[in-house]
Amino acid sequence: xxxxxxxxxxxxxxxxxxxxxxxxxxxxxxxxxxxxxxxxxxxxxxxxxxxxxxxxxxxxxxxxxxxxxxxxxxxxxxxxxxxxxxxxxxxxxxxxxxxxxxxxxxxxxxxxxxxxxxxxxxxxxxxxxxxxxxxxxxxxxxxxxxxxxxxxxxxxxxxxxxxxxxxxxxxxxxxxxxxxxxxxxxxxxxxxxxxxxxxx
Numbered sequence: 095x096x097x098x099x100x101x102x103x104x105x106x107x108x109x110x111x112x113x114x115x116x117x118x119x120x121x122x123x124x125x126x127x128x129x130x131x132x133x134x135x136x137x138x139x140x141x142x143x144x145x146x147x148x149x150x151x152x153x154x155x156x157x158x159x160x161x162x163x164x165x166x167x168x169x170x171x172x173x174x175x176x177x178x179x180x181x182x183x184x185x186x187x188x189x190x191x192x193x194x195x196x197x198x199x200x201x202x203x204x205x206x207x208x209x210x211x212x213x214x215x216x217x218x219x220x221x222x223x224x225x226x227x228x229x230x231x232x233x234x235x236x237x238x239x240x241x242x243x244x245x246x247x248x249x250x251x252x253x254x255x256x257x258x259x260x261x262x263x264x265x266x267x268x269x270x271x272x273x274x275x276x277x278x279x280x281x282x283x284x285x286x287x288x289x290x291x292x293x294x
Contacts, residue, residue, distance in 0.1 A: 113138035125190035138277030139170035187250035191223025
C-alpha cells in the first residue's frame with residue numbers, strides 16, 4: 095500500500111481471465127493476436143459461470159475485452175446471468191509488439207524458465223515495440239476511473255493483474271506478487287481481494 099496520498103475506492107468488481115486458448119497450450123505469446131479456447135478453456139469458463147451463479151450480480155455491468163478469446167469466455171461464463179455484455183478496448187491484453195505469436199521458449203533460450211505464463215511477466219514489459227507496463231497501467235487506470243458502478247470484467251492475464259494492482263493501490267513493481275490463473279475469479283471490494291475457485 096502506498097502511503098501519504100489519497101486512495102481511490104472503486105466499485106466492487108469480479109475479474110475473470112479468459113479460459114485456456116490453443117496458443118496458451120502451445121506457450122505462445124498472444125497479446126493483440128488471438129486463438130480460440132481449447133476444450134479445457136471452455137470448461138474453465140463454465141467453472142467461472144458456476145462460481146458467478148452464487149454471486150448477487152443485480153445492478154452489475156458486464157464488460158469484456160473485444161478480443162475473441164475473452165468474448166468466447168464471456169459468452170459461456172455470463173450466459174443467463176447478466177442482461178447484456180458490453181465491450182471496452184481498454185480491457186484488451188497488453189500489446190507485445192514484434193513478439194506476438196512467438197513461443198516464449200524461443201525468447202528465453204539463454205536462461206532456464208518455467209513454461210507457465212506467470213513465469214514470464216518481464217517479457218510482456220520489455221517486448222520490442224510493445225505497450226509496456228507503464229502504458230498498460232495508464233490504460234487500465236482510465237478504465238477503472240470510468241467504471242459506471244459494480245461490474246464483472248472479462249479480460250486477460252496481464253491486464254487482469256494491472257486492474258487488480260490499481261484496485262489494491264499497489265505499485266507496478268509488485269505486479270509479480272499477484273496470482274494469475276484460469277477458471278478462477280477475483281473479487282475486489284474496498285481495497286481487498288478474494289480469489290473464488292471451485293472447491294475453495
